[in-house]
Amino acid sequence: VSVAQEAGEAAFVPLDDIAGPRRASSLLARRRPLAAPAAQLALLDSLELRGGDFERRLAEAGLAGGLRPLPVEIFQINLGKLCNMTCAHCHVDAGPDRAAEMMTRETAEACVRALDATTASVVDLTGGAPELSPVFRYLVEEAVARGKHVIDRCNLSVLLLPRSAGLAEWMAERGVEVCCSLPHWRRPNVDAQRGDGAFEKSIAGLKLLNGAGYGQGDPRRVLTLVANPAGAWLPASQASMEDEWRRGLLREHGVTFDRLSALANMPISRFLEWLQDSGNLQPYVESLVAGFNPATLERLMCRNTLSVSWDGRLFDCDFNQMLDMGSASPSGAVATVFDFRPDELQRRRIRTARHCFGCTAGAGSSCGGALEPAAPR
Ligand code: SF4
Ligand code: SF4
16 A cells, blocks of 8 residues: 555545535435436527537538547546535536545546556546545645646635645645636625635635645646636636736735636536526527637647546546546447547547537636637736
């Protein structure tokens, strides 16, 4: 047993200590029909939308053969759906009740073997709250040992749990970039999406990261904020949001960060439910379709990313993963890390559906933020 394995397993304690801010409960816990990916896709397909055929829009933009992969740069691993929070907009339908969907050590080892067969330079760990996974530290150690740039997608409040004591420093020592979701720099916008008290905990988490050397320009301690709109609209310009967030957080809370990624809310899972219940579904998806921007197509994250689910299946992106749209090799078989054939995967066609308009609207959206090159500032 390696030191990393011991550290990871020691950090895994029973689930009753992970209560965090809550705005909702999972679709699964409420037995909502929309918990099923097929129901989400059917709901999107049922909308009357002018220009709403994504593949046709690709063809009109010169991609008649659909989206094809570029060389893999990002190996994204979703460690599971367990999360201490239950945000209203969550595209994973994560929550404290999702403990059954967690990556095992065996699957994590298969991920590392698959990683070794790719050209990826970045390992992106996501969830749920990836830090709650018993294989989180193992994967960080293995990726760092291979010289990969590691990203932890962090909800900030998880850093305050007793099991996370010392985690910020542990990641800092290994040069892990921490990408922290913070919908806004103001309390009401954050608490409305993430639950009462979420903002206060987010600021405490950011201070903890600043204390570990993050967010101060050190390339080995990069703190990225990830912001998404509070409602049914597209994000403002990423550059202007970054300026506003930087000034607001410093002035009000003495907190610093390195950069900000602005993400659009994807019309799937709990955000799809919110859109439907609030009467915003049709106008929101119409606005995504109307905002289709061909300039985003070359940089869509599905082009240079492989996304692995907690059980080892492979997907074009985390959104397709949540919709159960597995990456199929040209032979038609759904690919996994257990029978990983990178050359075959490079020849696949990326699977698309209407949710893809969430990535191509306006300046575009991906796990790394806006896709269109920012205008000079
Ligand atoms: S949005 Fe992130 S922090 Fe919120 S419930 Fe989903 S995975 Fe957890
Ligand atoms: S959801 Fe976005 S990243 Fe995923 S396949 Fe569609 S366009 Fe690509």
